[in-house]
Amino acid sequence: MPELDSIASLEARREEVAFTLARYRTVVTMCGGTACQACGCQPVARAMTREVMAQGLEETVYVRTTGCHGFCEQGPLVIIDPGGIVYVHVTPEDVPEIVAQTIRKGKVIERLSYTDPVSDKTVQAEDEIPFYTRQKRLLLGENRHIAPRDIDDYIARGGYSALAKALDSMTPEAVVEEIERSGLQGRGGGGYPTGKKWRQCRNASGDARYVICNADEGDPGDYMDRSLLEGNPHSIIEGMIIGAFAVGARHGYIYVRKEYPLAVVNAGVAIRQAQALRLLGEDILGTGFDFDIQVVRGGGAFVCGESTALMASLEGKVGEPRPKDIHTVERGYLGQPTVLNNVETWANVPSIIRHGADWFASQGTERSKGTKIFALTGQVKNTGLIEVEMGTTLREIIYDIGGGPKNGREIKAVQTGGPSGGCLPTSQFDLPVDFDALYEAGSMMGSGGMVVMDDSSCMVDVAKYFLAFLQDESCGKCTPCRLGVGRLLEIVTDISEGRGSLDQLDLLEDLSWTISVASLCALGKTAPNPVLSTLKYFRDEYLDHIENKRCAAGVCRALIRLVIDSTLCDRCGKCIANCPHKAITGSRDTSYAIDDELCTRCRICADACEQHAILVR
Amino acid sequence: MDLSRLEEILDSKGSETFAIMEVLQDVQEAYRYISEEAIVRISERLDVPVIEVFRLANFYKAFSLTPRGRHLITVCAGTACHVQGAPRLLDTVLALLNTKPGETTADGAFTVETVNCLGACALAPVVVIDGKYYDHMTPGKVRALLEDIRFEDELAEDEDEEEVEAEANA
Structure with missing residues (x-):
């Protein structure tokens, strides 16, 4: 690839790419995020490419595998443009029909269309699906148009034009001001104003400055950062280059969870492509600005999502947080001023520079923008x-x-x-x-x-789940967190197993307060939140567990029993065959019974029972 | 133990501050655990005290100090998986294999681990076996998968034996 040695050459390439893409009459988009891969999108993609070739359509049909579209449950997804016809749960066997009917003749195959579970109506076009229409997909919406390992797709969508604008017509000071005015806040959880962070780093004194992308997304239940990094890695890279220009950094790092193998690979590929085009490295776009990025695989410690712990890990040390009386914007990685932002925060930067702070600030609420x-x-x-x-x-x-x-x-x-x-x-x-x-x-x-x-979830169990998680992930540095969270877990476990007493509820609140004021980092400070919020809003469930030894949701194992309703049981033997603990006895002639001592309440038998004869008491 | 791969990893390491982490990641991938010999050798080559290398290997979840099995079964214990039945999946796997989380079966065939989220929450509950994701799992499905793996392993062993016999005969 020829290097882009000037801003004009970037624009020339954009025109060239647009011209190439315009040749295609039809674009077939297939989601290839981690979730869709798990649902089997790769065989579908291969079948699609083969079929398009077999039908001699490769000159007019462009097949693109993109990152996550967000609608993971419906995968594998196939979208055909123009028209945005969307098919869900596609299998390789459906592909010949899609090519013959939809691509060749423009006919919609009804049986592959999405059925809205609320209205029970079939929806043909992507932009009519209620799941999408009620969203505002400024960042996620781009994923659908971009093959993550093709920098030209990103350039075709206007990629790197914000960088060009910043390098060409803005001073670093003006970039910081723009981000400040936009009201962008850190998306990783804290909500700290991004522009303020950049300004503090810019004003701090040091021999070198660093920018870091925190992609150590450890919260269970989160995967937006993974999807952005997997699906649109160049938006994060562009954001980081702009940030580096603003604060004066020469080196940047993307610290990404090892459990996200696809994100690690896609980020690495994107960096190499950007380097090849001279969008990273020395003399970026011929403007004299030098900056480079490396991907670093995290070691799988939740606490490394905390900024000081992450930087310790980057330094090759154990990921323990340190006191933040001196902030990382002044003394961060290697003791130098460092800006650390979350993936989603970085991804917002290019569009703010491109469309302006006012555009960004016009969205959202009085206090939270975008x-x-x-x-x-x-x-x-x-x-x-x-x-x-x-x-x-x-x-x-x-x-x-x-x-x-x-x-x-x-x-x-x-x-x-x-x-x-x-x-x-x-x-x-x-x-x-x-x-x-x-x-x-x-x-x-x-x-x-x-x-x-x-109502099938028990809130005491949920609190217990998070406490077990936090006890496991506490780095052990501060006593209130290391021991206090464990003690909270013991108490909640007592309650969930029928040994609770009312005065333990006061103890929970007391101890929670101590942990939150006496811990060093956010992990400890916020660790009691799951307990406090469930106590505040679902106190009756705690009381039910303590006073009546009852778990209404049927989750807490010590408080439930499984019994076989002999009027429903047809003695088929499936439960006996499936029970891993050999806790069920009976034969065709005698009634079935569950041995409470051996039974672990795993309910595998209940899943196996077609008569629904196994009841939770 | 063949340490040649370890030497290669050490030879190709970069000069960054986090090089030791990269080395440990690669050693873990190559050997499926960080052995005592590896810790000592890394300490010598990188000029870092043995206790520091051990501390890193012990602190980070990505590293294991005991050998992992030939098959790695990871049960996702993220919130979405938890509320949709992950604890029951884990129970099933542990009961069937007669092992504990983080431990390896006596025959060295399986290691069962939990992970705090794989980011495939829309497919919950998720189990990963040897790098392949299985979505919307139930105890019954996971049991069938384990039986398939055992069956395939036995087939492979039989083939190996046949090959050995064929070679002996030849």
Whole structure:
């Protein structure tokens, strides 16, 4: 590839790419994110390429495999443009028909179309799917147009024009000002103003400056950063180059979770392509600005999502946080001024520079600007990645985009903000998505996990789950976090196993307060949130466990028993064959029974039973 | 133990501050664990105290101090998977293989691990076996998968034996 040695040469390449793409009459887009790969998108993609070649259509049909579109549950997805005809759950066997009918003749194949679970209507075009229409997909929407390992796709979408604008017509000071005015806040959870962070780094004294992309997305239930890095890595790279220009950095790092192998590879490929075009390296676009980026694989420690721990890890040390009386913008990586932003934050930077701070600030609420991506998961009809304008209510997200509860159950809570966040009940569903509003309600925006829970979830169990997670992930440096979280877990375990007492509830609150004021980093400070928020909104469930030794959701194993209803049981033997603990006895002639001592309440038997004769008591 | 791969990894290491992490990642991938010999050798070559190398290998979840099995089964324990039945999946796997999380079966065939989220939440609950993702898992499905792997392993062993016999006969 010829290097881009000037801004004019970037624009020339953009025209060239647009010209090449315009040759194609039809574009077939296939989602190739991690989730779609798990659903088998790769055989579909191979079949599509083969079929297009076999039919001699490769001159007019462009087949593109992109990153995640967000609608993971419906994968593998195929979209045919123009028209945006969308097919869901496609198999390789469907491909010849798609090529013959839709690509050749423009006919829609009804049986592959999406059926909206709310209205039960078939939807043909992508932009008519309710899941998408209620979103504002400024960042995620791009994924669908870009093959992540083809820099030209990104350039065709206007990529690197923000960089060109910054290098060509703006001073570093003006870039910082623009980001400040936009009101962009850190998307990783803290919500710290990005422009302010950049200014502090710029003003700090040091021998060198660094920019870091935090892609150590560790909150369970989150995957927006992975999808952005996998699907549109150049948007993050462009954001980082602009940030480096603004603060005066020469080196940048993308610290990415090892559990995200596709993101590691795609980020690496994107960096090499950018280097080959001289968008990274020395004398970027012939402007004399030098900057380069390296990908670093994380070691799989949740605490490394914390800025000081991440930097320690980058230095080849154990990832323990340090006190932040001196901030990392002054003394970060190698003791030098460092800007660390989350993936989604970096991805927002190019469009702010391109369209201006006013454009960005015109979206969202008074205090939170722009859009936010959420991973909507759990017990809701439509799960996947969604992006909404700040200020959208939880109810709109869960019921309008998510389609409401599954299997005729009733939604009772949503967990936002991961292990640092909290559980909000339905009475709080009119809260807007806004950093301050969620914080005031006892939860937090976090990095954007949103797990919807219905009446089959037990809130004591949820609190226990997060405590077990945090106890496991505490780095062990501060005693209140290391021992306190463990003690909280012991108490909640007591309650979930029927040994709880009422005075333990006061102890939980007391101890929570100590942990949150006496821990060093955000992991410890926010660790009690899952307990405090469930105690605040679902105290009756705790009381039910303590006073009546009852788990209404049937989750807490020590408080439930499995029994076989002999009037329903047809003695088929499936439960006996499936029980891994050999806890069920019986034969065709005698009635079946479950031995409580051997039974672990795993309910594998209940899944196997076609008569639904195994009941939870 | 063949340490030639370790030497190659050490030879090709970069000069960055995080080079030791990269070395450990590569050693883990190549050997499926960080052995005592590897820790000592890394310490010598990188001029870092043995205790520091051990500390890193012990702190980060990506590294294992004991050999992992031929098959790695990862049960996702993220929030979305948890509320959709991951604990039952884990129970099933552990009961069927008679092992504990993070440990390897006595025959060296399987290691069972949990991970705190794979970011495939829309497909919950998820189990990864030898790098392949399996979505919307149930205890029944996971049991069938394990039986398939065992069956294939036995077939492969039989073939190996046949080959050895054929070679002996020739």
